[in-house]
Amino acid sequence: MPEQSGRFGAAVRIASAATAAAVLAATLTPVATSSAPVPVSRGPVELPIVLTAAIDESPTTLGIADSSLYTLSEADVNTTLDKLQSLGVTDIRIAVPWIFVQPNSSQAYDWSRVDMVVKAAADRDMGLLGVITGTPPWAGFPVNGHPDPDTYAAFASAVATRYRGQISAYEVWNEPNGVTFWSPLSATAYTEMLKAAYPAIKAADPGAEVIGGVLGAVGNIPGVSTSAVSFVTRMYAEGAHGYFDALSYHPYHYVTPFSQGTLAGEPIGQVAAIRALMLANGDGDLKLWATEYGLPTSAVSAAQQAAYIHDFVVAWQQVEGAGPMFVYTTRDSATGAFDDEANFGIFTTNWTPKPAADTVAALIADLADGTLEPFDVTPYMPANPLLQSIGVFIRQLINQALLVPKIVVQLLSSVVNAVARTIAAGLGVGPAIRTAAASAPQPAATTSAAADAPTPRRAVARSKRQPALSPATSAPNSLRRAKPAQPRVVRAAVGEREHQHTARSGTGRSAR
Template sequence: MVAAGASTLFSQSSNVVALPFVHTAAINPSNTTVGFADSDLYGMSRADIDRTLDEMQAMGVNNVRVLIPWAGIELVDDFYYWNTIDYVVDAADARGMGILGVVNSTPAWATEPGAPAVAGPPASPEEYAEFVGAVADRYEGRIGAYEVWNEPNAYTFWYPAPDPEAYTELLQAAYPAIKAADPDAVVIGGVVGWVTDYGDLAISPARYVDAMYDAGAQGYFDALSYHPYHYTLPFSQGGRYPAISPQDQLELMRDAMVANGDEDKLIWASEYGQPTSQGGELKQAAYLQDFLTTWSSYEYTGPSFVYTTRDRNTGSTDPQDTFGVLRTDWSAKPAAEVIRLWTATHPQTAPDPVTLTATTADVADADDESLSVAPMTATEVPESTVATTTSTPSTATTTVQDAVVEAVEDAVEAAPELAPMAEAVSAATDTTDETDTAASENTVEPTDTPESTDTTESTETQDESDSTDSTDSSDSNDVTGSTSGSTGSSGSTGSSSTGSSGSTSSSSTGSSDSDSSDSAA
């Protein structure tokens, strides 16, 4: 394990190649495709935006979910401030990354009377549709998919109470507006967080999707999305009560889709993560491996997005601060290696590929042995986005994947409930041994990685009351689940035992830019 304060596993000095696979907005719909959900990008300095995207690609990740906050861009009716989101989209697009945009956060002028800005739903679906249509027009061909709102099934993002009928009206207005501006864009509905039914405050994902269909949602989305967070239950483990298990809720969502003739549509996991303040770094790595393995075993699932890239504050006890697979100082947690191994054994390909052979970083836990990665594929690889030095395969018997397996075994010893994951982790890493045959002989000049200019942290204030679901699967099924970490700004519910996650986004206040400040600030 890399010690806190050490240089990141994926810094220039670590023999890393960034992997921009294709210069296109399209996101490969395969269920082995992995991205990062990083709502904090909107609140970062430009230097940190660039470094964050580079760190993603150093892990083999080539897709990113970004926050597009209505309240931060159209703070005043018909006045648009695009500078910040322009930079985020331009930076990802220049690296050939696929972009998923989540459009939420209501400006004060567009909310229902008495509802709070940001968390309150739009008073007029048509006003929201006008905005999201303007976004799709501006970024046509560069943003490949859009999510209509974020976790509307809990009061934290649809205040004061979730309303699937009203959400369906929003979807019915937004879908044609996006398609008119960009017919090739994928429009994703639902965007439901894992919560349990809790009075008027939260509606479970499957029941919410059922209600959407009853309200006429069919035909107004190309896919559904889901955030299957749970701090105390690995994704592969069904619960005693289906309402408690994120996996069971996925299957019930699918049942609703099939019953309504949407069996050909996929369910994306646009957020999944585990905070290290809730059990440690080894638990985070084990849960993530378990999730990726289990999610990809379903024939009806699509891409998944890991929340998130980097901690806000590694030393914090607040779960919202510790979802990153990188620590605040940019050093890598074990979960970063899980992602790198996943992308190495599940190439993140796109149409019309050409071959690119990639080397990988030496890992501190493996005593400087490196893992050779099988040839990846790529098209349009801009020289400016590829940073590497030449790496030679190690002949040592101890490998990176051994280190990951050992870490998971240690976690199982400390927490026996993780035992079902050990076999999946071992199987996943064993496949990597077979690919340990090729390392790149290509040497590409490294690009400069700007030092983090610790400017604006995400400006949101998280009022996160949750740590975990008040239950393990055996406990009462009438409490709200601990969903996200996705933080306010991106908008994840984070609904917890109180159903509260925190406000959506600071973005409504705008982000800080190293070059210019948001007029919305």
């Protein structure tokens, strides 16, 4: 989730979100638990087993982060993916919101919406990155509370089991270095959860990439946020090495273009420092992904949004150890609204393309054929930085106040629907309830290596990163995305497959 880049913006956004989460918690009266529940899965579910493409772990991969897909109708999901496909987009970051899939520990998993999104992506041969986030009220403080690591790992395992061969990469949580999504701040608690989730996901789907960190672009503000560099430093100190296949970061900044950052705390400086930490800790062969980047056209002009995205994509090609990029997001939820969260789209609410849509299409084409050229951008300079900071303060208070009822309505609706389906099944008028193992779709065939559970620590040799491309240099064929013809074949185990790898999850979207 992006943080405002004004002097007070980051602190205001996170602190006000924490207040909103507290109101939500009081409304839902959660009960924490330290034991992992064993719910059953609703079924039978008509979900054809169509394997999706792996995400090429190259800096030339440009996808879209769209967590709103989980909340849309089937028709709107298809429209959204068709629009993205028309731009040349082949990779999507989606939400797998624990808080809605399992709103009640005693109820069955409700996979229906995730199933719908996964199938729609598979029909278009799109690669999927899933963000597993959002604490349900029974597992801890709603949305941003610390769940028991084993409880989270049990859910992550269920997700990876169900979508084996269909979701090719998973992020463990979203922006845990800010209290908006992880409260109280604790890199130690996050690392414990990551260490539980990594082997659980790998045992369920050895071919899946597990991405840690998922860090927001914030500074060190006691009790409110921890910089990405400080957070990663603590992760390594707590033994995170060996429990992720890549790290990810969200280099948002509304004022300074990514390429022009000069301060250590600005995104490009944080990226360099994170890479230095990875190298120092024996993870130099792993990639750093940028799983969310964008700007809201409520805060900047549409032309500025397009220019900053263009600048970021070009500059990212020069980052040592860079992996895929994801622009946030497809469509505004309310174009022109005061809420910044409603205006990050590259399309308006009525599907009118913003300049950024054309920019994304052109960049994808240039990245594919190696014709990406240098790009100069004029930074946005506010006339009165102090006034802008005060405006940010007021905007964020209002935005977070508007956020609470959205979450409450979504969660209550999910709970009501789950109860209704359970009652219907008990009366014999709904689908029978089966065990998770029985109803989870599985690939038609797997390799013997893929069937073996991995060791807790990463023991697979990682391929070295391709040299960074010069913007004027043609991309070698090995860096271009190759889409296999249908029917798709099952991916081999991690050690056998060609090494193809794959953040915006917010409380307003469950997982941005």
